[in-house]
Amino acid sequence: MIKLTFPFTKEKILALKVGDEVLISGVVFTGRDAVHKYLHEGGKLPAGVSLKDGIIYHCGPVMMKQPDGSWKCTAAGPTTSIREEPYQGQIIHDFGVRGVIGKGGMGDRTMEACKENGCVYLHAVGGAAQVLAECVKKVRNVYFAAEFGAPEAIWELEIEDFPAVVTIDAHGNSLHKVILARSTAALEERL
Amino acid sequence: MQESLVELIRRTSAEIPDDVHQAILTSLENEKKGSLAANAIKIIDQNIALAKQKSQPICQDTGSILFYVDVPVGYDEITFAETAREAVKEATKKGFLRQNSVDSLTGRNDGTNVGHGAPAFHFHQHRSPEVSVKLVLKGGGCENVGAQYSLPNEKLHANRDLDGCRRAILDAVLQAQGKGCGPGILGVCIGGDRATGYELSKTQFLRRLEDRNPNAELDALEQDILKTSNELGIGPMGFGGKTTLLGVKICAANRVPASFFVSVSYMCWAYRRQGVALNCESKIQKWLY
Numbered sequence A: 001m002i003k004l005t006f007p008f009t010k011e012k013i014l015a016l017k018v019g020d021e022v023l024i025s026g027v028v029f030t031g032r033d034a035v036h037k038y039l040h041e042g043g044k045l046p047a048g049v050s051l052k053d054g055i056i057y058h059c060g061p062v063m064m065k066q067p068d069g070s071w072k073c074t075a076a077g078p079t080t081s082i083r084e085e086p087y088q089g090q091i092i093h094d095f096g097v098r099g100v101i102g103k104g105g106m107g108d109r110t111m112e113a114c115k116e117n118g119c120v121y122l123h124a125v126g127g128a129a130q131v132l133a134e135c136v137k138k139v140r141n142v143y144f145a146a147e148f149g150a151p152e153a154i155w156e157l158e159i160e161d162f163p164a165v166v167t168i169d170a171h172g173n174s175l176h177k178v179i180l181a182r183s184t185a186a187l188e189e190r191l
Numbered sequence B: 001m002q003e004s005l006v007e008l009i010r011r012t013s014a015e016i017p018d019d020v021h022q023a024i025l026t027s028l029e030n031e032k033k034g035s036l037a038a039n040a041i042k043i044i045d046q047n048i049a050l051a052k053q054k055s056q057p058i059c060q061d062t063g064s065i066l067f068y069v070d071v072p073v074g075y076d077e078i079t080f081a082e083t084a085r086e087a088v089k090e091a092t093k094k095g096f097l098r099q100n101s102v103d104s105l106t107g108r109n110d111g112t113n114v115g116h117g118a119p120a121f122h123f124h125q126h127r128s129p130e131v132s133v134k135l136v137l138k139g140g141g142c143e144n145v146g147a148q149y150s151l152p153n154e155k156l157h158a159n160r161d162l163d164g165c166r167r168a169i170l171d172a173v174l175q176a177q178g179k180g181c182g183p184g185i186l187g188v189c190i191g192g193d194r195a196t197g198y199e200l201s202k203t204q205f206l207r208r209l210e211d212r213n214p215n216a217e218l219d220a221l222e223q224d225i226l227k228t229s230n231e232l233g234i235g236p237m238g239f240g241g242k243t244t245l246l247g248v249k250i251c252a253a254n255r256v257p258a259s260f261f262v263s264v265s266y267m268c269w270a271y272r273r274q275g276v277a278l279n280c281e282s283k284i285q286k287w288l289y
Helices: A010-014 A033-040 A081-095 A108-117 A129-134 A175-189 B002-014 B018-030 B036-054 B077-093 B140-144 B162-176 B194-206 B216-230
Strands: A002-005 A021-030 A055-057 A062-065 A071-075 A099-102 A120-123 A136-143 A154-168 B064-072 B120-126 B131-138 B147-150 B184-191 B245-253 B261-267 B272-278 B284-287
Touching (some): A081 A099, A081 A108, A108 A154, A129 A136, A129 A154, A129 B036, A154 A175, A154 B036, A175 B162, B002 B036, B002 B077, B002 B131, B002 B272, B002 B284, B018 B245, B064 B077, B064 B194, B077 B120, B140 B261, B147 B162, B147 B194, B162 B216, B162 B245, B162 B261, B194 B261, B194 B272, B216 B245
Parallel strands (some): A002 A021, B064 B120, B184 B245
Antiparallel strands (some): A021 A154, A062 A071, B064 B131, B184 B261, B272 B284
16 A cells, blocks of 8 residues: 655656555545536636645535534545546646546546646545545535535545555556456457 | 335435345455455445444435335325425435435536436335335446447347347446446346336346346346356456456346347446335335345
């Protein structure tokens, strides 16, 4: 297990390679379909949100408002990343993103953007909402909650020892490409 | 009634059925110790325990809410549906369900999980006096990798026969890779029309994982698809490994001569399915899974 801690500098990211298991600690921002489309269309990040040397987490958490007005994260697994494929590469480039946490993998354009900009794709275990919510130590803020609804909002989270696997690294490697090629060949033999 | 349904929703969202949990534990034994696949399944197993202990959603995507309700002749389905919609609102307020229902035209999420077509109800009359309510919560990630094939399909060399069905189903597994949160479970319908095919494919998720298909041909196809899929090396989360699927359930329905559909629904490992039999006071009499 490799500890990956904030700030997520280019140097730390370049040291990672496909297949590495990491434990991530620091501040991350959630963003999924609505946020990606919005940023792709030229939308501005709200004041207080910076993705520079940061991590964007494809996640629509369950959040419960507490009596004191704060938020408690009660479920927070990754959502399917491939839906952001049309937008992700540009967002990595434009906002200086160093890591994308999600599940299911991403395509060639994101892989290229990871290579060009020094970014990695970090695959969390899909569906493991409770294990991953335990890693959310604090919900620092929420942005665009009214515009996009709770699951689609940008949530600023402090995470600790959040487990993930590097499945696309900054050197042009993708575990998803390898598995797809291997399984396609294996199926061909069995038809 | 509302109280019983909220409890059904809570338990469905927070507790994986025993048959599914057993299949997940078995898959862990098959994976190589220390592999990405084994480590992913370990996290899945921890998650199952934690969700149950905390009475919180196994997965934050609490999914499409699908009610399958068996009722006696003369039962008031309208009142049932009204009560169930209130139960969904209450379960959402309590955090058993995420605010998960969006107006498709405006993009607005009013936070109730209730709207046109949501939740979905499938009522079936039967001649017994029993009222049984089964509930499936199906996440969007796995729903998105479902696929429907119209045979013949030249690209897949799939003709209108069982081999053609096999080719179509295995293509769906290949295309899904790890995107549907595998290891997954397939529900398949051979035949029907485009709507009934998908609908019947989902009813296969009401079957227990260890059951066997009473139709010998379909049983053989189920076993074959399961074995072949697990030889493809896609593995949990698409990380590679021996467990691509935990189960395959296939049914067949009549079709018109011009159509031959194979409809494949994919269920993620977070296979949330429960059911209750209600007594005459609408209290939970027994759990069905």
